[in-house]
Amino acid sequence: MPNETPEGFLRFECQRGCIKCCEREGYVYFSEADARQTAKFLGMTLRAFDAKYIYKTRHQRRLRKLSKRQCVFLTPDGCSIHEAKPTQCRLFPFWPGLAGMKREWNRTAKWCPGIGQGPLIQIGTAMEAAAEMYDAYPTFF
Numbered sequence: 632m633p634n635e636t637p638e639g640f641l642r643f644e645c646q647r648g649c650i651k652c653c654e655r656e657g658y659v660y661f662s663e664a665d666a667r668q669t670a671k672f673l674g675m676t677l678r679a680f681d682a683k684y685i686y687k688t689r690h691q692r693r694l695r696k697l698s699k700r701q702c703v704f705l706t707p708d709g710c711s712i713h714e715a716k717p718t719q720c721r722l723f724p725f726w727p728g729l730a731g732m733k734r735e736w737n738r739t740a741k742w743c744p745g746i747g748q749g750p751l752i753q754i755g756t757a758m759e760a761a762a763e764m765y766d767a768y769p770t771f772f
């Protein structure tokens with residue numbers, strides 16, 4: 632049972648061993664900085680990383696879905712690039728349109744067990760974190 636959350640606050644704490652958000656239908660986007668960081672983590676050049684993993688459009692880098700898996704970096708033990716995962720994964724669920732949007736937040740809470748757990752976080756603080764998404768993926772907004 633989630634803890635009570637006062638008005639103006641959220642509660643969130645990612646749950647150890649959970650991979651539910653990584654298994655959701657959807658795409659994983661990389662900013663150029665994300666791609667550089669992950670490529671470096673994997674010991675690859677950006678060019679080689681893009682060639683192997685990325686579907687690139689004019690404005691976006693999107694992780695290709697290989698072998699019908701939602702994310703090629705998801706393993707039974709969790710994210711294999713955890714230390715260098717892209718912005719959207721690092722910030723989730725503090726995304727614009729989610730943090731601060733009560734209806735969406737509550738809807739996401741139905742499948743993300745971390746929502747409603749952990750310490751109180753001011754909505755303003757969550758929105759500040761979410762703002763990083765604007766810089767990482769400016770063409771989304």
Ligand code: SF4
Binds near residue numbers: 649650723724
């Ligand atoms: S679904 Fe929620 S609790 Fe689970 S890994 Fe994702 S953010 Fe963490």
Ligand code: SF4
Binds near residue numbers: 703704705709
């Ligand atoms: S990059 Fe990592 S955190 Fe992001 S969806 Fe893939 S496995 Fe999950």
